[in-house]
Amino acid sequence: MTLNADTLKSLLYDSVVWLGHVSLAYMATILGFIVSMVLIVVVGDRVSIRWLIAEPVWGVEMVCGFLAGHWCYRKFPSRTAFLAWCVPGTILFTIVLQWQHKMSQYDPTWQTFFGMRCGGSECLYQLFLTAPFYTAVSYSVGAAFGQRTKKAGV
Numbered sequence: 001m002t003l004n005a006d007t008l009k010s011l012l013y014d015s016v017v018w019l020g021h022v023s024l025a026y027m028a029t030i031l032g033f034i035v036s037m038v039l040i041v042v043v044g045d046r047v048s049i050r051w052l053i054a055e056p057v058w059g060v061e062m063v064c065g066f067l068a069g070h071w072c073y074r075k076f077p078s079r080t081a082f083l084a085w086c087v088p089g090t091i092l093f094t095i096v097l098q099w100q101h102k103m104s105q106y107d108p109t110w111q112t113f114f115g116m117r118c119g120g121s122e123c124l125y126q127l128f129l130t131a132p133f134y135t136a137v138s139y140s141v142g143a144a145f146g147q148r149t150k151k152a153g154v
Helices: 005-043 047-053 059-075 079-083 086-102 109-114 120-152
Strands: none
Touching (some): 005 086, 005 120
């Protein structure tokens, strides 16, 4: 199989667009963190809403990811948006495996990465690994909805 100039241009373009979608998914995570902080300041740190704006759900971040994915797919349509979760997913999966192998005797893997009872610095794993993965998955789902609404002409 030989690669001609058009095929190489297409591969390069798709790669750049995919990296753009991955970057936008991470930006949606940061936006979600900002919105969550504003909600905590405005509403307070009530237990009734804490489960929605923080670990283990990361609801605000996922909503931001979904809306960003929907909007970005409509502006920059590419099927690579559906794969925005691959980078954060691979990073999370790799770190979870390493944790399971080395540190699970001290702290349960599930609680550290996906539970509500992470302790101290272990919660940073959820902040920097789990939340971006959830946001990127919702970004890809939002892009899929963006594709459906674009086809429907909505």
